């Protein structure tokens with residue numbers, strides 16, 4: 001039964017007090033600004049739990065959480081899944097904005113006027129420069145003015161808005177836009193890009209007030225996570241649906257970590273949101289991740305980010321930070337840097353038996369592959385596994401494979417078969433099966449059928465793997481039963497990630513290749529699962545991909561002019577890297593790089609903040 005709001009308690013181990021508790025229980029729209037490690041994701045998970053546990057979001061009303069990246073959306077869904085019972089968690093939908101737009105389009109496609117309506121089996125395309133150039137070349141005979149635009153300009157022009165097929169007078173630009181939309185929609189099946197999907201979803205809610213009201217009426221509460229990264233087009237869709245409706249919106253973000261500026265993120269998004277939704281602003285001032293020395297450095301560096309005086313945050317941790325929490329290392333050569341890093345990790349692992357290789361991350365802004373080449377031999381001779389998360393296997397980098405729905409599904413099956421519980425494998429299997437089979441988990445029939453299908457697959461997995469080592473097993477055998485042809489076809493419709501069948505096949509192949517790599521030398525199934533998930537390996541990762549993650553020790557390399565070119569988002573990138581650390585950060589400089597002119601202000605600031613740069617030989 002429902003918990004009374006005044007009796008509700010946060011999940012054990014999670015401290016929610018003061019402003020955070022006010023946000024959790026708020027009945028009006030709010031924007032929440034918080035620094036790294038302030039528990040933004042956890043705050044939303046707790047708010048969802050509160051609203052569902054207390055019945056303030058009563059059945060059949062739902063909570064919509066919109067994140068701007070697939071990882072963030074999944075992370076939040078998982079946390080709510082762990083904090084609420086299954087019945088409640090079903091009314092929490094964590095989606096990327098693209099997935100939300102796709103849902104609107106799929107549900108209300110018929111509401112579009114015929115000339116704008118894609119075929120029901122439309123495919124999502126990802127047009128790049130070459131794609132536009134090819135289209136222009138195909139059409140230039142009938143439309144000689146098409147080359148007035150270079151391919152990128154052409155793509156921007158035609159995807160800049162929905163064409164008005166009723167317009168009588170058309171400019172040259174209108175004609176080109178019409179040409180593209182007509183061709184793309186008439187294609188069999190229709191081809192639409194993410195930008196077109198957003199525009200079509202927007203067109204539906206703009207022209208169909210009943211649809212707009214129905215969507216807003218479904219979601220009593222709306223969460224906007226990582227709001228600093230929202231673009232104008234994305235925000236417009238949210239505003240159009242929810243402005244002046246009773247839905248309560250909570251937007252959470254961190255302007256310091258805004259690294260999507262190049263993708264069109266709105267710099268003043270929080271004040272715009274405040275005006276549109278009458279949302280007051282709250283600030284969270286604790287950092288639950290990093291020790292006090294790292295938090296002090298984060299505070300010092302915040303001054304680089306804004307002209308306004310930054311609001312200092314405080315570490316919520318009471319333990320003493322290690323004396324070597326922050327250090328800068330200067331190496332003569334990059335080779336010496338590789339040796340120095342692997343020696344440091346080896347020594348740390350020997351000194352502290354609680355540390356494991358996966359507690360370390362080596363972060364670089366760019367060139368992860370070259371870095372791997374330089375480091376690998378040193379790590380091999382130290383006997384430490386190194387995994388380059390940016391290494392590409394087929395169409396995906398490892399860091400994307402491990403978040404891919406197909407990979408998660410197959411790994412969850414192996415986990416269920418071998419009793420590995422972390423990462424809620426049952427939920428992953430059941431939800432994947434339910435979505436590809438079109439089963440509604442809120443009905444008894446849908447829930448029972450999903451359960452049956454999951455059980456059959458787990459039994460099959462046990463049967464075919466039990467007498468074998470991972471290296472002797474042919475993963476294709478499991479893939480063909482878990483993902484037969486008809487399920488693959490449905491996957492391409494259900495998941496916006498899978499652009500088309502050929503892409504999905506390439507993803508499946510990449511998952512199989514990654515499985516084979518990880519199985520090599522794994523004596524048993526639990527080790528294989530660990531290898532797949534990157535346990536017991538030091539990771540190399542690009543800073544962009546490290547957002548939302550945390551590590552005991554962060555080693556920040558390539559801090560030089562090869563990787564930093566004085567871009568507008570340099571400071572934010574730097575900030576993201578630094579704030580991933582719980583206990584220690586190392587900044588490493590190699591003197592045989594291109595130099596340090598572009599990072600000079602960071603180096604000065606670091607030294608002013610007491611980070612000692614010492615030569616390591």
Ligand SMILES: Nc1ncnc2c1ncn2[C@@H]1O[C@H](COP(=O)(O)OP(=O)(O)OP(=O)(O)O)[C@@H](O)[C@H]1O
Pocket residue numbers: 013014015016034035036037038039040041042043254257288289547548549550579
């Ligand atoms: N209220 C809390 N009480 C105790 N621990 C918390 C609380 N909130 C978060 N944490 C812990 O602090 C760490 C950071 O939390 P979380 O990932 O939610 O922060 P975030 O603000 O989303 O981080 P970032 O934006 O830097 O990635 C996690 O280890 C989380 O478990």
